[in-house]
Amino acid sequence: MIKRPASKFKHDKFKHCWQRDTRESNMLFLMKQRKRGSCNLTQALVSFILVVYGIGSQAQERVIWHTADFAPYFIQDGPYKGQGIADRRLQLVIAGLPQFDHQVISGVTPARSNSEVVQKDNLCFVARIRTKAREQIMAFTEQPIIHTLSNGLITTRNRAASLTPYLNKEGALSLREFLLRSPYRLGLTPGRSFGPGIDEVLNQVRPIRPQGMVEVEADNHFRSRLLKLLYQDGYQAILGYPEELDYFTELLSLRGEELVYLPITEEPPLVAGHVACSKSDLGRRVVQAVDQLISQASFRQKVQDAYRHWLDPASLARYNRLLNRQSAQ
Template sequence: MTRFNTFLLSSAKACCLLTSLCLLTSAQVQAERTLPQVTWSRTDFAPYFIVQGPYENQGISDKVIQLLISQIPSYQHQAIVMTLPRMLNDAQQGKPICHASLLKTQAREAFIEYSDPVMINYANGIITSAAGLQKFGMSPETITDIDLASLRGKPLSIMVYQGRSYAPHIDQIIAEDRRTDNSIFRVKSGTSEHDRLIRQLFAKRLDGFMGRPEEAYFDSVSHHIRQKLYLIGLTGQPRTSVTRIGCTKGSWNDDLLKEINRLVKTKTMRQAINKAYINWLPEQLRGSYVMDQAIHFAPDTLVFNQQ
């Protein structure tokens, strides 16, 4: 065989290989296009979703999404950073979108279908500084639960997140006070504004913001805060709450929610969620938190130690 014939033979093999690779790639692309799509909303809600900084993508709900994507290949997944109001608006419009950490509310149930409970969370309170405690008539040694409604009309400035549900009782107080001319609540909208909020708190331009103990811990760690943050508990609400995965209502999610409900009950998933949540809890709460109790979903069995 001549050198020229050998070259032609080698070229023919290369062409066949290239054609096979192109066909395989085309088939894979076509298969992906035929899979039902789901968008996972990642809102600016650390430490559940950490959308920037050294701990980016290491949030509690970030881990949940990553695990679900790896275990549910029958859907084409994409995770997008957006505001919670945008996520809820997309769901109202019928777009195939899910959120991995939603409280169930009556208003949302009109257009959101929920998974079985995914995790137990400690209750919301008012996160503040030592100077902020004084505005609430407290000191680090005298912190006690407070009735949120009793604060109405006082010269206070408390930040709340647009579209976020804290608890039905708390949501109602906020909504009623927001309709007054001298509301104590200010609304945070948009994403990537948390750094500014912390600066406002320590500059005494803000007296506190609504959040959970894990949010206060994340702020302390991620912002290297030397001053302590404190959590004032609120009366009239359970000590803990249950969060779920919420997806747009519709037949598109039938198989997805069935698979999610199966996975969140597996030992592997429970341990992963447990680890992710405990990593962001203040140290004094880690020993008392047992995620396995979440399988039975008895949220009032947990005791919230105020520190």
């Protein structure tokens, strides 16, 4: 005979259907109640399932973040592992979104990410350039999470001396003229966006002069491309951020004067970086929540500080100058 605590269920509509702590006693109770006809079996079964199996407590929705082998944005190994520009940015975003259950998958190639974002409804990226093509398959934050220095052309100083016909008076290079007229080939990573202006030039020139570009392996990161640029002749220039060049120049103990970064005329000097997610209901709710974080001045300052930390003095001075000019407009 199960003893019921009458006071606990005094005002309960189903006071004869209370649950015990163990599965065995609950099942025994339900069988007895069915025989006695004192409560509705369906209601009792529902109550039993909710209590015993914990159904009804709302679980956090899982959000998966892809990161790439893309130093100094994502640093996968070495003494600075997890301390890259976008590593820190992702840590700030995750800390600001405790309502979601976050999972980070590291070392994913751009091509794989672009494929899986269509297949999954909970995939996100903390560092994405917003393009028309990506807008078809991803939901983006309305506000940029940060503006960074744009990608430029990186080559050796000896080769750069022959590129003066393609430079303007500020020393920026016309990528279109370089690809159409120079004898050099450009090494490109499949699936990576370099900014709307650069991407447009690449798409326009590729059918006209495909021999001016060569695609490198998807897992061939900047370090390998930089070494091949210096010591092999498969291609004579690559595209990259100035902070990429500075990081690997120091990491590989290269002489900085050997390599040159040239801004590109077809791309604004600052590029907007966004958070992007799967184009789903969950993805849209995540980017909306990130937009609320971006609206906080303290959050924006922390994101910018994480970026400034990795800039060399010359790039930092240029970045601050461009930001001030942008703010004044």
